[in-house]
Amino acid sequence: MNRVLITSAIPYINGIKHLGNLVGSQLPADLYARYNRGRGREVMFICATDEHGTPAELAAAKAGKPVAEFCAEMHAVQSEIADGFRLSFDNFGRSSSDRNHKLTQHFAGKLAENGLIEEVSEKQVYSHADGRFLPDRYIEGTCPNCGYDGARGDQCENCTKQLDPTDLIDPRSAISGSTDLEVRETKHLYLRQSKLKDKLDAWIDTKTDWPVLTTSIAKKWLHDGDGLQDRGITRDLDWGVPVKKGDVDWPGMEGKVFYVWFDAPIEYIAATAELADKLGEPDAFWHRWWRTDKGADDVRYVQFMGKDNVPFHTLSFPATIMGSGEPWKLVDYIKSFNYLNYDGGQFSTSKGRGVFMDQALSILPADYWRWWLLSHAPENSDSEFTWENFQVSVNKDLSDVLGNFVSRVTKFCRSKFSEAVPDGGTYGDLEHALIADLTAKTRAYEGHMEAMDVRKAAQELRGIWVAGNEYLQTAAPWTTFKTDPEQAAAQIRLALNLIPFYAVLSAPFIPDAANTMMAAMGADNHGWPDDVPATLGALKPGHAFTVPDNVFSKISDEDRESWQERFAGTRD
RNA sequence: GGGCCUGUAGCUCAACGGUUAGAGCAGAGCGCUCAUAACGCUUUGGUUGCAGGUUCGAAUCCUGCCAGGCCUACCA
Numbered sequence: 001m002n003r004v005l006i007t008s009a010i011p012y013i014n015g016i017k018h019l020g021n022l023v024g025s026q027l028p029a030d031l032y033a034r035y036n037r038g039r040g041r042e043v044m045f046i047c048a049t050d051e052h053g054t055p056a057e058l059a060a061a062k063a064g065k066p067v068a069e070f071c072a073e074m075h076a077v078q079s080e081i082a083d084g085f086r087l088s089f090d091n092f093g094r095s096s097s098d099r100n101h102k103l104t105q106h107f108a109g110k111l112a113e114n115g116l117i118e119e120v121s122e123k124q125v126y127s128h129a130d131g132r133f134l135p136d137r138y139i140e141g142t143c144p145n146c147g148y149d150g151a152r153g154d155q156c157e158n159c160t161k162q163l164d165p166t167d168l169i170d171p172r173s174a175i176s177g178s179t180d181l182e183v184r185e186t187k188h189l190y191l192r193q194s195k196l197k198d199k200l201d202a203w204i205d206t207k208t209d210w211p212v213l214t215t216s217i218a219k220k221w222l223h224d225g226d227g228l229q230d231r232g233i234t235r236d237l238d239w240g241v242p243v244k245k246g247d248v249d250w251p252g253m254e255g256k257v258f259y260v261w262f263d264a265p266i267e268y269i270a271a272t273a274e275l276a277d278k279l280g281e282p283d284a285f286w287h288r289w290w291r292t293d294k295g296a297d298d299v300r301y302v303q304f305m306g307k308d309n310v311p312f313h314t315l316s317f318p319a320t321i322m323g324s325g326e327p328w329k330l331v332d333y334i335k336s337f338n339y340l341n342y343d344g345g346q347f348s349t350s351k352g353r354g355v356f357m358d359q360a361l362s363i364l365p366a367d368y369w370r371w372w373l374l375s376h377a378p379e380n381s382d383s384e385f386t387w388e389n390f391q392v393s394v395n396k397d398l399s400d401v402l403g404n405f406v407s408r409v410t411k412f413c414r415s416k417f418s419e420a421v422p423d424g425g426t427y428g429d430l431e432h433a434l435i436a437d438l439t440a441k442t443r444a445y446e447g448h449m450e451a452m453d454v455r456k457a458a459q460e461l462r463g464i465w466v467a468g469n470e471y472l473q474t475a476a477p478w479t480t481f482k483t484d485p486e487q488a489a490a491q492i493r494l495a496l497n498l499i500p501f502y503a504v505l506s507a508p509f510i511p512d513a514a515n516t517m518m519a520a521m522g523a524d525n526h527g528w529p530d531d532v533p534a535t536l537g538a539l540k541p542g543h544a545f546t547v548p549d550n551v552f553s554k555i556s557d558e559d560r561e562s563w564q565e566r567f568a569g570t571r572d
Numbered sequence: 573g574g575g576c577c578u579g580u581a582g583c584u585c586a587a588c589g590g591u592u593a594g595a596g597c598a599g600a601g602c603g604c605u606c607a608u609a610a611c612g613c614u615u616u617g618g619u620u621g622c623a624g625g626u627u628c629g630a631a632u633c634c635u636g637c638c639a640g641g642c643c644u645a646c647c648a
Contacts, residue, residue: 012647050648054647056648122646133646134646135646136646154646188646212577213576216575217575217576219575220575223575224574224644225574231646232646259646260647264648307577308642312648375584376585380585381641382578382640382642386584389583392583392597392598395608400610401611404610405611406607407607408606409607411607413606415606459596470611472611472612473603473612474612477606478606479604551608552608553608
């Protein structure tokens, strides 16, 4: 397994995402990408913006901009924020790209050729005032069941009854409030997933090592009721991928676009092709990641996503791939996450509740967020962000354990020796015991990272940092120095060597701090410590370093309190 | 309504059916003084949501109940 293809669920274009969105896909995907690069594997890490669908059109209208312009701007914004969090995408593409248009149309054409597309005539609600068909949940009215007047066309939020838009009393458009609605006949394409049910079922059955969260959702959809249902893959919208059969028109489907969930996962492939275009590379560049007949047969493909994305990635997208009859790469492992809650409730984009990605970066460096979010990733159940927990965890782990270690070692050496690795002395039992301990811990850390056990990996990494402080306390070079400066030199030489070692191991979690540590130590070997003893001898006597400023400053009580207040209410 | 997940120390979380249920933080005590009032050591703290059952043995498996969360297919 020397080549790893990693995709993160693609964030929707209509606004800036909150920390829950970040920790559910992009951040753990980045952790895994950085780790695999660190291990020397060839990595293709892909993300993009998901730009189609009704909410994008509405958000653009609200911003008073043409949807294409709005999406271009929001893509730039999200791209900049991703950079701010040090998300190391090889490409951050756009689902509205020409590549995605072509590939989506290609897949649709192949599916049609293979008899997996069905044309269905159905009735949908059209709003004259809005000039558009309305998805069920964009229709509001009075619930026939409980009389609640804010019921949506798909479900009444008050009594939770499932509804059909035509059930509503006095229906109106949720967009404009207009009651000038009409039920119209419209033709749509359906992906005949039901024909692939057994194949999908058998495929899922082979994925015994996937998280329960992933497989249970897939199983539910496969077996619930009548089993996997066919799915509409077109919509009556202006903005999207025009419905075509490959590169030829699709009679009767003029003016329609593919459903956003049909084209979004295809963008993983398209974004890789977009990268080839940017680099001026031929199609072979991306084929070797995505076509098993063109070099992708030895690729391990891992997807990261929040639990809400699972049905599309376990069923619809694989159905698209399988149904094409072409040798496209299927996912090998799906890592899914639960939700992160905020201070006793949910993050809410509409209410502006919680911390959004841009706000997070405006108050603290990316590493603080990365560390907390990853070390508390909602892997087994929903987890909760509180400011108290955030402050205590970050101060303790990053400032006291890691940052202070770097500080005490470099400052001690500067004051007793110089700003260079001291010569003299030899390693004794204590030093060899530390090296053995760190070797074991490093192997354990690797095990957790390979398994994508994010929290366990963070815990192990923290243990590796702690081992340095334990060693210093036991070796006590400040005491040794008084009687045996040579021995103290050997002790501090080892301690100094821990800094670049820590930097390389920690880089997937806290890349900026890792760079700071490497730079301060004048270290240029970013290679993974496969050989821990050798790595801990990399900085030779006489090697110059500088004492860095505090790698992590602490979060004060005043800051915490002010942020707590600021983010409790409404955004902006 | 149905499905799935979760419930373990004050908090965040561990624990292939197998010693006495463990870590970190918080609390208490001691030590150290190189360091960002940092670090290290020791320690208090649990009827594993409740009630049954299976088993030589249950936090773990089964049944029922309670509480919280998510999903339930045209928002994405």
